[in-house]
Amino acid sequence: MKKTIAILLAAGKSERFGNQIPKPFLFLKQKPIYQYSLEVLIDHPQINEIILVVPSSLLEISEEIKSKYKKPIQIISGGKTRFESVHLALKAIDVSFQNVLIHDAARPFLSSLFIDGCLSALTKSMAVSCAISSTDTLAETSNNQVASFPNRALIKRIQTPQAFEKELLKKAFSIAISAGNTSFTDETSLIHHHLSTKIMLIDGNEENIKITHPLDLIIAEQILKKQN
Numbered sequence: 001m002k003k004t005i006a007i008l009l010a011a012g013k014s015e016r017f018g019n020q021i022p023k024p025f026l027f028l029k030q031k032p033i034y035q036y037s038l039e040v041l042i043d044h045p046q047i048n049e050i051i052l053v054v055p056s057s058l059l060e061i062s063e064e065i066k067s068k069y070k071k072p073i074q075i076i077s078g079g080k081t082r083f084e085s086v087h088l089a090l091k092a093i094d095v096s097f098q099n100v101l102i103h104d105a106a107r108p109f110l111s112s113l114f115i116d117g118c119l120s121a122l123t124k125s126m127a128v129s130c131a132i133s134s135t136d137t138l139a140e141t142s143n144n145q146v147a148s149f150p151n152r153a154l155i156k157r158i159q160t161p162q163a164f165e166k167e168l169l170k171k172a173f174s175i176a177i178s179a180g181n182t183s184f185t186d187e188t189s190l191i192h193h194h195l196s197t198k199i200m201l202i203d204g205n206e207e208n209i210k211i212t213h214p215l216d217l218i219i220a221e222q223i224l225k226k227q228n
């Protein structure tokens, strides 16, 4: 049985949200946003260990969370970019792990079904991501004018979790660093850019929102109400 480690990313600056406290640490009802997905990872039998990546200013306080749970959790400081945060987490992974599952702590509605789906697809493909269809018509633009309309039926919005064979992910990082091309918003786009690996998509869902703007927190409260 391959061992899987989860990286939970909570080290961003939340610039679009615009709050003093980074958004994964804001409260959604009774607990901080990051704790929702952390607990799903903790409860999932195929996740053997978790690396929680936090801003350096919150490292000490975050350490306290470890004693709450039985599963091993490493807490590390993130970097200036997502690429750096994931790279730092990759360096902290023990050699015994073959699979890596990455999730945005800003997505509180992680479902264990997404983890099941990612890990099951990972037996057939080296890279997997959750994705959903787009309900809006999407346009490619140039200077704020429409350049083209991609076929919406073929367009997907990429979410997390995403799962990878660890060695593949490490290879993509090292190629990206050598090429000096490290500005990616997620790891599937990094892999797609630097390697020819097929990336399998599985169904995420509309409730798996990423808290990005303040309105998303109001939406998250409603989703939580509906779920309980």
Ligand code: CTP
Pocket (backbone or CB within 6 Å): 009, 010, 011, 012, 013, 014, 015, 016, 017, 024, 053, 078, 079, 080, 081, 082, 083, 085, 104, 105, 106, 107, 210, 211, 212
């Ligand atoms: N993230 C991270 N380290 C970074 C940047 C992002 O761990 N240097 C994490 C965020 O904390 C978040 C997830 O990656 O959980 C998705 O990123 P995003 O929604 O872009 O969060 P922020 O980068 O914090 O927000 P913004 O881009 O608005 O500043």
Ligand code: MG
Pocket (backbone or CB within 6 Å): 012
């Ligand atoms: Mg960001």
